[in-house]
Amino acid sequence: MQKVHSLSKNQKIIFDLIDKSGGPMKAYSILFNVQKKGIKAPLQVYRALDKLVEIGKIHKIESRNAFIACQNSSCQISKATAFSICESCENVSEISNSKLSKYLSNFSDHSGMKYSKYNLEFFGLCKKCKSK
Amino acid sequence: MQKVHSLSKNQKIIFDLIDKSGGPMKAYSILFNVQKKGIKAPLQVYRALDKLVEIGKIHKIESRNAFIACQNSSCQISKATAFSICESCENVSEISNSKLSKYLSNFSDHSGMKYSKYNLEFFGLCKKCKSK
DNA sequence: TTATAAATGTTATATTATTACATAACGTTA
DNA sequence: TAACGTTATGTAATAATATAACATTTATAA
Numbered sequence: 001m002q003k004v005h006s007l008s009k010n011q012k013i014i015f016d017l018i019d020k021s022g023g024p025m026k027a028y029s030i031l032f033n034v035q036k037k038g039i040k041a042p043l044q045v046y047r048a049l050d051k052l053v054e055i056g057k058i059h060k061i062e063s064r065n066a067f068i069a070c071q072n073s074s075c076q077i078s079k080a081t082a083f084s085i086c087e088s089c090e091n092v093s094e095i096s097n098s099k100l101s102k103y104l105s106n107f108s109d110h111s112g113m114k115y116s117k118y119n120l121e122f123f124g125l126c127k128k129c130k131s132k
Numbered sequence: 133m134q135k136v137h138s139l140s141k142n143q144k145i146i147f148d149l150i151d152k153s154g155g156p157m158k159a160y161s162i163l164f165n166v167q168k169k170g171i172k173a174p175l176q177v178y179r180a181l182d183k184l185v186e187i188g189k190i191h192k193i194e195s196r197n198a199f200i201a202c203q204n205s206s207c208q209i210s211k212a213t214a215f216s217i218c219e220s221c222e223n224v225s226e227i228s229n230s231k232l233s234k235y236l237s238n239f240s241d242h243s244g245m246k247y248s249k250y251n252l253e254f255f256g257l258c259k260k261c262k263s264k
Numbered sequence: 265t266t267a268t269a270a271a272t273g274t275t276a277t278a279t280t281a282t283t284a285c286a287t288a289a290c291g292t293t294a
Numbered sequence: 295t296a297a298c299g300t301t302a303t304g305t306a307a308t309a310a311t312a313t314a315a316c317a318t319t320t321a322t323a324a
Contacts (some may be wrong), residue, residue, distance in 0.1 A: 005149075008289095008290095008301080008302055008303085009303085010302075011302090011303085012305075026280085027279090027280065027281080028279070028280070040304080040305080041304070041305065041306085042280080042281070042282090043282075043283090043303095043304085043305085043306095044302095044303070044304075044305095046280090046282080047284090047302075047303080048244070048283065048302095051301095051302090062194035062195045062253070063194045063251065065279085065280065065281095065311095084241070084245055084247065085244060086245070090170045093243065095241055095243075097241055102237065103235060104252075107231055107232065107254070109216070111142055111216060111225065111227075111258070111259070112258075112259045113216055113218070113254075113256050113257070113258050113261065114256055114257070114262075115216065115254040115255060115256040116255060116256045116257075117254070117255040117256065118252060118253065118255065119195065119252070119253050119255075120236075120250060120251070120252045120253075121194070121250065121251050121252075122239070122245075122247040122249070122250045123247060123248060123249040123250065123251075124245050124246055124247040124248045125245070125248075126243070126244075126245050126247065127243075127244045127245065130246075131292085140270080140271055140320090140321090141271085141272085142271075142272070143271090158310085158311085159278085159310090159311065159312080160310065160311070172273080172274085173273070173274065173275085174311080174312070174313090175272095175273085175274085175275095175312085175313075175314090176272070176273075176274095177271080178311090178312065178313075179271075180271095183271090184271095197280095197310085197311065197312095
């Protein structure tokens with residue numbers, strides 16, 4: 001049984017914003033949007049983001065320095081993440097494909113390293129942008 | 133037949149440095165190291181890095197904001213990259229596993245998106261760090 | 265050789281993220 | 295409930311990463 005994390009005030013404000021936005025958000029854009037709620041400093045944002053990433057409520061899109069709400073209800077911690085990113089409109093969506101995650105979670109090579117985590121980012125053009 | 137890119141002066145200086153280092157290097161560490169060779173500004177470094185990434189001589193480790201020389205002689209462009217990263221000593225190595233790259237290059241999901249590129253980063257503890 | 269693209273040089277600035285320190289709120293358990 | 299440890303918050307300063315804008319030079323190819 002997983003622990004249900006109750007979010008703190010700042011964590012909740014920031015999670016709700018990202019979640020409602022429906023897409024990836026950057027830290028300073030988040031900051032701008034929550035200033036009216038009393039969150040004034042970058043560090044307040046980054047601290048909440050760190051925690052939200054840690055507990056799997058959001059993921060960081062590393063190639064974009066942006067954060068997106070977890071779209072996978074069963075994803076409690078961010079140790080196996082995959083995203084598809086449109087290089088034209090920058091739309092991002094989380095890939096939840098059990099074959100893929102199984103394949104990658106079990107992947108091992110000759111290095112003798114046991115991987116505890118991975119992040120995969122696919123790039124291309126989404127349907128909309130392809131047809132333009 | 134692929135075009136053989138002859139590197140420009142700055143590109144060569146910066147590639148040689150990264151290549152000799154044997155590991156990932158950060159942009160400002162590169163800058164510091166090439167100042168004696170006349171490269172004085174961040175932009176000079178970033179421009180060379182951009183080009184080197186474009187032609188596949190180096191790859192960017194997105195989760196670390198660092199650049200590593202391509203360890204895969206057949207890798208002419210960086211459209212299919214995979215790395216293993218030790219979370220303790222930060223050692224990075226490029227994974228070249230034809231099954232993996234075949235699997236990922238052919239991956240497609242129901243989104244209708246055709247992926248032209250991917251980047252995969254595995255995390256864990258390397259042999260050395262595990263045994264500590 | 266001329267024109268086009270690629271690379272360079274330089275200054276300034278934008279964007280992303282962390283350090284350091286002080287205080288407050290929360291949860292546990294004695 | 296008092297005391298303690300842990301987590302979260304507030305605030306200021308600054309570090310680290312990356313790009314914009316503009317001028318000039320060098321390489322490439324028609």
